[in-house]
Amino acid sequence: MAQVVIVGCGDVGSRLAAQLQQVGHTVTGVRRSAVPLPAGVQALQADVGVAACPADWPAQVDYLVYAVAAGAGGEAAYQAAYVEGLRNVLGWLAQRGQQLKRLLFVSSTGVYGQSDGQWVDETSPSEPAGYSGRILLAAEQLALESGQPASWLRLAGIYGPRRGYLLKQAQSGARAEPLQFTNRIHADDAANLLATLIAQAEQGAALEVGYLGVDDEPAPLDEVLAWLRAELGIAAGTGELAKRRAGSKRCSNQRARALGWQPQYPSYREGYRVLLAQNAL
Template identity: 35%
Template structure:
């Protein structure tokens, strides 16, 4: 296959590397020309392109599959619309023209449920705020394309972490992630290696218009995460009197793992963080 990876950053590059390892051809898109050119050294054919710009579609090569994992340049609704609506329109139009499959890496952030209950692939989006509203609109566009006959689907990814992205450890170390108020809230994770597996499985076996959950098998309470990390790095957990904002829900992925045939490398945050966080040796 020839696969177009739109947004060849931290996640996109990992997807591209796995595809190359499996013997596929990959073209990777970055907005910045220098960052795009750097992809060539890894075997990825580089393409410097702003997918939200007029005429972007005309510069895209013929491919068999598209992975839409581009990110916004800032946290404003305008930047989100450019990245997740305008760019996806160009990618969907190109996929139709090529007869290519398309996988959009969405976010479980569209699930703003705060009642502490379970949410699965059939749970309705409850976006909290204007940027999450844009993400929900992007999902609807992908689902509509799937319903119209295009092989397009959504993979919602939970809190991503892995080599090069383990900021949660520093949040515990600095006290920004603490015990106390809000410690009962659920946290949901997906290791980079598993995120790649979910996306590649969706390319191969995803149903048109489907929504999948790329999340591990063991959502954890915030207190469990904080205590485990604090003990491993040898610090006393901070305590908070005000709960941080954000949703509170257990993101389930059993249905997705069964449908796509995905076996997790990191069933919980512990397996994923152990190689990234050296344990403090105590006397």
């Protein structure tokens, strides 16, 4: 079994840690704050902003999942979390003379700038309009050029328990522009895709440099909001979204599916129906 370190062991990272432990892997979760992790996960409190390797860094690391989030908004916070933080963690590995089986960098489909509803996959041009996408692309490249075998995973909008942004928008009666396509993935499916990548690498599969983590059904945002309103029994209003969405694209998960991965929640309907039934949003 492998030794896995998850840097930025938040919601998705904790779900991944639990899945990995179930199949016998040893997992260390790295967080800046002393937040409890799932039972059995070795907790390591460390800051990726520090260049020196933590004293209690594991003696062996087979897989490293870099899944941090910018602590605050703004370009400087993104640069610090994704590029400088990753550079420091790569330095930690170098300081300990550690060579990974695989580095998995968790990125975002926000690196795509497509806005006409076209389909995109891992080979499509990545030309983001904003700083967040540009910084994530730079971090992906840093991972690929690190000297460690690496892959990126571009996740779409993650939803799940306590991730109730769209529900709040639906409750407010907000409407979106027609045919403004969005993509999403349930937090459990995001974690399972990461676990699948590790399992495939453990079995000797040659992983691609990148994968998209999305469900089977990109959908117009207004359609998703209308469905949620119907489930909640709320009439449509005339309000605008709290955050205006940029871009409009349909992301394909065919490369991830070719690995044998299947989303437990293939569309927003299955995922949100469970969350609504559990009152978990």
